[in-house]
Amino acid sequence: MEQYKKYGSQELKETREGFGDALTFLGKKNSKVVVLCADLTSSLFMKEFSKIFSERFFQIGIAEANMMGIAAGISIGGYIPFAGTFANFATSRVYDQIRQSICYSHKNVKICASHSGLTLGEDGATHQCLEDIGMMKMLPGMTVINTCDYNQTYAATLSICDHVGPVYLRFGRPAVANFTDKNQKFEIGKGVRLIKGKDITIISTGHLVWESLEASKELYEQYGIECEVINIHTIKPLDNDIILNSVKKTKCVLTAEEHNYWGGLGESVARIIATKIGSIPQSFVAVNDTFGESGKPMELLKKYNVDRYSIINNAKYIIKKKLK
Structure with missing residues (x-):
């Protein structure tokens, strides 16, 4: 069928890399963008941002609940915090902080979750978060986004920066087919x-x-x-x-x-x-x-x-x- 021709042989790219590349672009474009990480800088492709914009990058360590509280506080000053970690630690471990400090107060915090779902692979059940979409979509005022490839993750990361309010952005670990339009307009x-x-x-x-x-x-x-x-x-x-x-x-x-x-x-x-x-x-x-x-x-x-x-x-x- 003619429609399938544009989805033929595709290069494999990691969705999390699309997130990291978009963060670096946003850092250059918007001085209000601040990034927080829970000891997973390499895994979420945040290294480039951390090198170029070290004054706007905060390594919180394995203290995800604290990271969410800090992100909520930073947003009060007009900054746009992107808080990144694995999906399981970005939701299950910190649900109370997200509900109380971010959603209830409608803080402009972007929760960016990598390594979601089964395709996290070898790390097993303790890290494979299969409940996060349900948890996040039940929170009043929370926008929930789950991207499919590198290009869409890149576009979504740019888009949520302009969106006012809490966002949960979910992406994965493995390299997958990169098939959507490179210059797509991402509409939440x-x-x-x-x-x-x-x-x-x-x-x-x-x-x-x-x-x-x-x-x-x-x-x-x-x-x-x-x-x-x-x-x-x-x-x-x-x-x-x-x-x-x-x-x-x-x-x-x-x-x-x-x-x-x-x-x-x-x-x-x-x-x-x-x-x-x-x-x-x-x-x-x-x-x-x-x-x-x-x-x-x-x-x-x-x-x-x-x-x-x-x-x-x-x-x-x-x-x-x-x-x-």
Whole structure:
């Protein structure tokens, strides 16, 4: 299909590198940008910023709760703090500080979380955060963003700097296909239709966007199924219009995310459909209420049924259900 040509062979790049490169650009552009890190400067590609703008870089150490409090305080002076660490430590370990010091007071703090989901890989269950989207989206006033590749992470980092209010920006560890437009305009709260189709709507986020594209291509080539693929990079606020317009056309939907199916993107989509349309067949590709384990990223996606093959199988199932 002609639509797939622009998503052909792609270079592999790390989403966290897109974040680090954007931070350096922002440091040059905006003197109000301040960066805080919890002893993970290299892992979050913050080294360049720390060298060039040492007076605006604060190494807090392994004291994430303190980092959130400091970030909230810095924001009072008109600065724009970017607080970075691994997703598990950026949410679970500091939820009280985020709720009380940042969200309740609506502080302009950007919480930037790397190494999210199963694709963190070998570090195992203690570090693989699969609950963070649910935790963050429940906080009043919190914007939740989950990017899919280097280019989108770079663009999102620039965009959240201009956004006033708390943001949770989620990205990953491994090198993944870098397939979105280098010069894209990132709009918070606006989904992106990547492929136009009529048989099923596939709504995905983060690393599962590329898996959805690959799955939809095979579904078309092998079974003649035309998927409409939507990249939901902003989980809160959710782009209701792009979802509803697509689902009204296809009459069935599949959501795909590297997250527990409790509290994730799928539940947000189900709520919108239930309240605005009614009963529509939906399938959830997500981690089935369990912790992860140590392993290679792609092997873990396969084992926990959150890869392209799981999307293919679930898509075929939900279309059959629609046709009954």
